[in-house]
Amino acid sequence: MRMLVVGSVAFDDIQTPFGVKKDVLGGAASHFSIAAANLIEPKIVAVVGNDFPKKYFDYLDSFGVDTSGIEVSQDKTFHWSGYYEHDMAVAHTRATELGAFAAFEPKLTEEDKQRQVLFLANIDPVLQYKVLKQMCNVQLVGMDSMNFWIEGKRAALWKVVKAVDILFLNDAEIRMLAGEASLIKAAKAIQKQGPDTVVVKKGEHGVTCVHKGEIFVSPAYPTEKVIDPTGAGDSFAGGCMSYLVANSQPGKKISTETLRHAVAWGSAVASFAVEGFSTTGVAKATKAAVEKRVAILRKLTAF
């Protein structure tokens, strides 16, 4: 099964207690796709400005990410600037300049529309829905979103949520979307509205999944070296989705066993992502390195 990823490719300015980086490669689709590229060859559909350097195209290409769907506009590249305080649990945004992304209308080729797997990274849910509706033969759809859209475009977001198979959101977003303080109740309530699987990302506290009424939990890999959490959630989703795609049969439902393993895979990939600025951490998540951490994750909770 071949995967299409629709989302942002961006410049990030990042400040953490471990340093400051300017104009580094960012955007949900970048993090997601590099994280997924160990197991599959994702194709990105996105837009960048004419200030986006060739070296970043080459860099994405070097992982086996298909960048031919990244449109180059005459505007500027989407630019996010933010910082993390001591505990690094929360990203504080300094500025978001949408640039080329403000007028982004994803253009799918006929080949794109025939792909079996779609990941809708965090963008305007109206765009997410437009893309979803163009797919002709899709068998597995995952999505991410954020508080901004839950607050500002609630109805449009629900329309997408109801139509996807796997929803990735963090714990605060799950509570906000469901309007329910109990995380388990909230995830179950959303799950009943459409998606087979609701994946609740809890950062250093790991992941809680509701899959057709069944609950399971994956701890975060206990890395001591958290340098930059930017894109960790996208890397997790990229790892998780790529494992599902690489280990599922077309036309067959995903088993809980595969999903559990996929979540562990995503957690292991995400643990590399936080260990370096921008995508330098996740770039070190080779298949063998991820497998090693997955084995450690399995032992971590055994009793």
Place this chain on the structure above:
Amino acid sequence: MRMLVVGSVAFDDIQTPFGVKKDVLGGAASHFSIAAANLIEPKIVAVVGNDFPKKYFDYLDSFGVDTSGIEVSQDKTFHWSGYYEHDMAVAHTRATELGAFAAFEPKLTEEDKQRQVLFLANIDPVLQYKVLKQMCNVQLVGMDSMNFWIEGKRAALWKVVKAVDILFLNDAEIRMLAGEASLIKAAKAIQKQGPDTVVVKKGEHGVTCVHKGEIFVSPAYPTEKVIDPTGAGDSFAGGCMSYLVANSQPGKKISTETLRHAVAWGSAVASFAVEGFSTTGVAKATKAAVEKRVAILRKLTAF
């Protein structure tokens, strides 16, 4: 092995989104001991005022908790008043009236001093140390504390921490005590100062343990019915310590396997604790009911 528990027995006024309760049984030693009483017969050393009703003594007795070490003073019983907001993750204190507890000097009998297991619930670390020094034959010492003592009596607290086998603290307290933002680094740093085991309580996010350099993780039992979190941490510690005592041989070191199981047992016990006001939740944690949830916890993370 026989256990002594030193800590508070109190009245609580509690407000949660699910109701208001006044003058209900509270105090760390109460929650801990009821949680432990499934597997062992803990003896409480504490002080209450002459306003403490016989019904609460009878209630504690009914679980098999030895209340003969609870001194009755002419002052009032320790009284805590607090509330929880919508998400119930944090307790907000309205008032703390120490009453009889202000002048508490734990008095140990000769039999008390001979006990092999000691749990120092959250009280002034100076008192904790005084009790610890009186023990003649102790083989296993656990302790809890709180931000108030970490800030106010840091040196006295470290003296106790260095002398115990198992330290129970929540994640914020672990970071505060170690002066380190990375939870894993912080727990490891504290572990190196003395305790064989550092148990980091993370509420709904479960527990992270560092045991002689090895890390393991236990998720929280995913209950949907959180009514009152007061005492959940104490109930967890009570469940955990009681399992250790019931499954260890005198004179033998505790194995990681036993500790892992003990943490799961504590997590299961704590999940009952939050399902009712005061100790009414943990009172329902029969051995069979806890075993059922331990089995579910085992499956929760398996992949």
